[in-house]
Every structure is written in structure tokens, then in C-alpha cells.
Amino acid sequence: MTLLSKPSPIPGVRGTDAARNGRPPTIDDVAALAGVGRATVSRALNDQAHVSDKMRDKVMRAVEALDYRVNPQARNLASRASNTLTLINCNALDAPPNSYYFAAIELGALRAAAAAGFELSTFNIHVEDLRRDDRLIELFESGRSTGLILSPPLSADLALAHRLIARGCPVVCISPSDEVRALLPSVGFDEEAAGYAIAQHVVAAGHRRFGYMLGIEGHLAAEHRFAGFLRALAEVGLDARAVTALRGDFSFRSGVELAEALLAGPERPSAIVCANDDMAVGAMFAAHRMSLAMPGDLSVVGFDDAPVAAYIWPPLTTIHQPIRRIAARAVERLIEVLLRGQGAGIAGFDTIDHHLVLRESVAPPRC
Known part of the structure; x- marks a missing residue:
């Protein structure tokens, strides 16, 4: 950026002391150098009406002389x-x-x-x-x-x-x-602590074989929950082999599909933990359709504490995320x-x- 202690003369534009102290030039500096009001500079820069070609030219030459850059945040705050x-x-x-x-x-x-x-x-x-x-x-x-x-x-x-x-x-x-x-x-x-709390609860209930429904790829918050879940399992001597993890997309439909895959496998889990309540409700729907009794045949845990969690049968244990x-x-x-x-x-x-x-x-x- 070029800073002028004494701006070069511009025909029809009077001088200014702008930028002498090393700061970036402001709209007021442009107004002073062009010899117009602040509002005129704003109208000229935003290509608004009621600015003559001569006045717009004076403003733009002052902008060029000062190497003035419009601040998008300041412009937005002054706009609609x-x-x-x-x-x-x-x-x-x-x-x-x-x-x-x-x-x-x-x-x-x-x-x-x-x-x-x-x-x-x-x-x-x-x-x-x-x-x-x-x-x-x-x-x-x-x-x-x-x-x-x-x-x-x-x-x-x-x-x-x-x-x-x-x-x-x-x-x-x-x-x-x-x-x-x-x-x-x-x-x-604390997403990791929330996943840890879920694992502690299902482990305390006696579960040792788990299905886990992950969220979409790249959703790191949901990945942190899974990391907390695995940390709690490790503390009681269970490793990742105790968990069959499948990736969903947070939807009811993916909960149904993933639950069917988990429950049809050779090592059916006794508990399914889901990255959100929509997938958990889908898992419960699939279990009902397979005539599994819940929570006797299968325990399910969700995440979010959506309103449906309190009304599905059986009512869903979940993390209350203060969304x-x-x-x-x-x-x-x-x-x-x-x-x-x-x-x-x-x-x-x-x-x-x-x-x-x-x-x-x-x-x-x-x-």
C-alpha cells in the first residue's frame, strides 16, 4: 500500500494529511482528499444515483491516490x-x-x-x-x-x-x-465426554457387544463422541473389536438400514449406540419389525434429546445436547x-x- 505524506496534486482535488501516521486510509481520508462529503464518497463507491460524473471522477482519483481499499465489514454495517x-x-x-x-x-x-x-x-x-x-x-x-x-x-x-x-x-x-x-x-x-458417559451407562448395564452408528464423513463432533465411547470401553478392558461401527447420514432411513445390517450379522450386538436420535428411532423401528423386544433383546441409545425421544416406545435414553x-x-x-x-x-x-x-x-x- 502506498502512503502519501503529501499527496501529489490532483486537478480539482485538494490536499490532505491522510495516512501520515501509518494507518490504512479511511473513507473520511478519501472524502477530505476529494473535497466532498463522506456520503458522496459512499454513493460513488456503491455506484448509486445522484452523483455527477465529475464528482465520481474526483472520488475515484482520490481512491487511487490513497490506494484506498473498501472494508467489506464496514460496508455491510452501513448497508441494509x-x-x-x-x-x-x-x-x-x-x-x-x-x-x-x-x-x-x-x-x-x-x-x-x-x-x-x-x-x-x-x-x-x-x-x-x-x-x-x-x-x-x-x-x-x-x-x-x-x-x-x-x-x-x-x-x-x-x-x-x-x-x-x-x-x-x-x-x-x-x-x-x-x-x-x-x-x-x-x-x-464436550462431545468426547458425552460419548464417554453413554459408554459408561451401557457397560454398567452389562453390555459387552455393541453396534455403533456413526454420522456423515467429516462430522468431527460426532467422531469425538465415538472417541469418548471407545475410551470408556478401553477402561474396562474392551477394545474396538467389541464394536461394529457403520456409517450413516443422521437420517431415520439410515438408522433402519444400519440396524438391519447390524442385527443380521453373525455377532449381533446387545446394544446399539447412535450418533443422533433420528438414527436411533430408525434402529428401534427395525428392531420392532424384526419382532425383537426392547430393551430385553436390544438396548438402544441416541444423541440430541429430540422431542420424539420421549414418545417413542420404549422411551429413548439419550444425551441432551443443548442445541x-x-x-x-x-x-x-x-x-x-x-x-x-x-x-x-x-x-x-x-x-x-x-x-x-x-x-x-x-x-x-x-x-
Whole structure:
């Protein structure tokens, strides 16, 4: 960037002391050098009406002389999008949405945004989209959003985090990877501890042979739950051979399909642990269809504490993931970043408490 202690004379443009102190030039410096008002500079830069060709030319020559760069965050805050926060949801192309998770996260974010006088929009993107990162950057730089909230699996994408930081895009992440957590403000809970608590419970009930339904590839939060599950098994002398793990997509349909595969295998598990409640309900549906009694023939555990967990038969033991509170806190963190003008935001992780909800879907195995 070229900084001028005494700007070269520009015909029709008076001098200014802009950039003498080593700071980047501002819109006020441009206005001073061009000899116009701040509002005129803004209208000229945004190609709005009511600016003559002569005045626009003066502004653009001042911009060039100062090597002025438009700050996208400042532009957004001054525009119609200044009160618009965007929640980014991402899922596999062919996968049905994780219905309760997305609904709860949107509701929590919407309530927090409304309470603070902000608007909330949602932006759905496919995890396989080759231009997904560019689309998010365009969303911010176009002025349609003043800040983003990333949910998994995007919140685990280190390369995306670096690109958003470089663009000065305000971002808060929900359940990020450890690497992203070190770079950006984020909110979540201890996923590994939650998986550990589930394993402790089913092991204490006497189970030693398990089926485990993983989430979509790259969903690191769900992978951390599985790591906690394995850690608890190791503490009682059980290794990964005690678990048959199959990968699903968080949908009811995949829960049905995976349960059928697990229960038809040569070493049928006495307990199935699922990465979310939708898959757990699918597993229970498959077990009912196979005339298995629950929890006598099969115990099932879920994750999320979706409303259906309390009404399915038998009522589902699950982890209460505080989704709405996590989303609300993410919005609060993003607003703090915006009000303090912190660019992409200062790293720091807010932990929200979770707990195991004991219902009737777990019992000692019959054999």
C-alpha cells in the first residue's frame, strides 16, 4: 500500500494529511482528499444515483491516490445487511436433513437474534459443492450478510476458516474442530465426554457387544463422541473389536438400514449406540419389525434429546445436547464481534453443559 505524506496534486482535488501516521486510509481520508462529503464518497463507491460524473471522477482519483481499499465489514454495517446474521447449514447432497438438529439450532439462533434487534437468515449448502467456500465468501462480500455462524461439518474446515479470516468476515463456529477452535470464536459442549458417559451407562448395564452408528464423513463432533465411547470401553478392558461401527447420514432411513445390517450379522450386538436420535428411532423401528423386544433383546441409545425421544416406545435414553442454547450463544458471540469491530473475531470457546437423559431403552442383556 502506498502512503502519501503529501499527496501529489490532483486537478480539482485538494490536499490532505491522510495516512501520515501509518494507518490504512479511511473513507473520511478519501472524502477530505476529494473535497466532498463522506456520503458522496459512499454513493460513488456503491455506484448509486445522484452523483455527477465529475464528482465520481474526483472520488475515484482520490481512491487511487490513497490506494484506498473498501472494508467489506464496514460496508455491510452501513448497508441494509448490517442487521442480518446468517446461519450456515451443510449436509450431504443426497442425505435427508437432520430434522431436529437443524430446527433447534435455527430456533435458538432466531430467538437470540431477534432479542438483540438483528435479523437471521439461513443458507443451506451441500458438503460436496466444489464452490461452497467461494459461495460463503460471496455471501459476505456481496453485502447480503454481515456475519456467519458455521455449523458442523463446515465448522471443522481449517482451510475455510483461514479464508474467512483473511477476508475479515465475522464468524462464530458451532462445535468446531480443535484447529478451528484455536482461530475463531466458537460455542459447543464436550462431545468426547458425552460419548464417554453413554459408554459408561451401557457397560454398567452389562453390555459387552455393541453396534455403533456413526454420522456423515467429516462430522468431527460426532467422531469425538465415538472417541469418548471407545475410551470408556478401553477402561474396562474392551477394545474396538467389541464394536461394529457403520456409517450413516443422521437420517431415520439410515438408522433402519444400519440396524438391519447390524442385527443380521453373525455377532449381533446387545446394544446399539447412535450418533443422533433420528438414527436411533430408525434402529428401534427395525428392531420392532424384526419382532425383537426392547430393551430385553436390544438396548438402544441416541444423541440430541429430540422431542420424539420421549414418545417413542420404549422411551429413548439419550444425551441432551443443548442445541438451542448453543445456537443462541453463537449469535451473542457474533454480535459481540460485530460491535467491537474485531474482524473475524478473537478465538475462545464457550462450553455449554450437557447431560445424560435416562429413560427405558437400556436394560441388562438377556444373555
